[in-house]
Amino acid sequence: MARAELMDFDKALELFEPVIGLEVHVELNTTTKMFSSAPNPANSQFHVADPNTLITPVCLGLPGSLPVVNGEAVKYSISLGLALGCEIAPSSRFARKNYFYPDLAKNYQISQYDEPIAFDGQVEVELENGRVFTVPIERAHMEEDAGKLTHVGGSTGRIQGAEYSLVDYNRAGVPLVEIVTRPIFGGEADTPALAKAYVATIRDIVLSLGISEARMERGNLRCDANVSLRPRGQEKLGTRTETKNVNSMRSVERAVRYEIQRQAAILAGGGTIIQETRHWHEDTGATSAGRPKSDADDYRYFPEPDLLPVVPSKELVDELRAALPEPPAVRRRRLKSEWGFTDLEFQDVANSGLLIELEATVKAGATPAAARKWWTGEIARLANAAAVDASGLVSPEHVAELAQLVDSGTLTDRLARQVLEGVIAGEGSPQQVVDARGLAVVSDDGALIAAIDEALASQPDVLAKIRDGKVQAAGAVIGAVMKAMQGKADAARVRELVLERAAQTA
């Protein structure tokens, strides 16, 4: 794939104003699917399943099968709409979106078209630099997810060269809410960061509502980013591209930035932007052209005749409104004061999108300081190295356990980092990794003293220096002991004992 020409980001901002629109798909974690009583793989209890085992005749669109709306999914959708500051439609209905592609067996997707359940909202988004943005929400509508295709054969394994495709319908019919923003103006140089912060805020909202597992690496939360540029001073919006399925918060920011730079180079060179779907490639950090907007986008929507209108009572809406959790902005203020972090420390956590993880880690027994240290330190570093989101790497419970093992003196920081790697590698809980790898600190003074005496005996010159009061010479002995203990000793304790032994053996 030839890499597109990119314009310097600052230069692009000088010449053009970026305008974005974001579509976020949220898989709800109800027990069953949207229109069928099949188990829902977006609920963690059914996440691991063999292909085509989470389906009913409805998921396959078999003759005679009829969809029935999951009442719980409707409640979740209303709650989400309310949390997005939306109006809830007094009456909304489902529509068929017709297309022929084997990811849905019945050749249409049940969605909502002209009567979405929620509309006209706004979400407050706080950027990493502290800037607060209000993102306008156009609508949030209910629909069903499609099945998963695996393309087999061909030279590259990618769809272009595929000989055939294998279809697993487990995901077909998973309840989705699609949240669509209005065009977002004024982001300017913060536009990529704004896109990321928006997705992080949506994730915070659905997690606090408890309506989705919201794990981006599992596709519970997916973002399509529309990006267009217009020359400074021009009123008319530029032609937009839609980058599909950007599956980590980090990628959302990168993909938007990339499209701004790519489109700017084309426009400045006198070219035109083609309205098309683009695919984001995590490995190369680039987007590539997908299919152009074409006849295939003629979805011939019409009202779904198999389903009845959804008319939520005022009582139900009021009840769900009363049960809403505190908005993310309010929550941030509360957590900052509870944890006693400085502005800088709190910003550090918030910027890494790890508030929920930190809160859960503290709840599981870690001190706020220890939770912050691990999440924004070693875990963030490992996540960065692996180019994944830290939230998917390790559970808050395991981090809390790790912090407690350090607090209790079972592990040094150095050993704890090794244990963390084991936990991430799937070797079990921190305690299990400690046991399996034999990583606990040697807290048996007897074993330490034996190693110290041996080291002192083999380095009589060092012993002499220590006795002369040159305590910094003890470093060589400490090093030898740590090596003998394979690093599994508390260096401070070893130092104490070295000085003690050096004095005693006089």
Add this chain to the structure above:
Amino acid sequence: MSEITAEQVAHLANLARIALTDEEIEHLTTELGQIMHAVEQVSEVATPDVPPTSHPIPMQNVFRDDVVGTTVLTADEALAGAPESDDSRFKVSAILGEEQ
């Protein structure tokens, strides 16, 4: 109301992945045109005081409890009607260059 044209029928056939001969397109253009006219006659009866409806039965809010049902299929049952399958999945011919 506009007439159905042969181009529209060809477009629909393309969307539905159905290969049609020119004769078939001509035939369907006439047939679909007749159906359109029949629907038009119904529209004539609708006066401004009749609200549009998407469903003939005056019911709403028919919901299902969020409980796993008894009609969950095994992979073998699910694949029983599949012309081809592989590795517990439906096997379909590759559709080139298209992703939804």
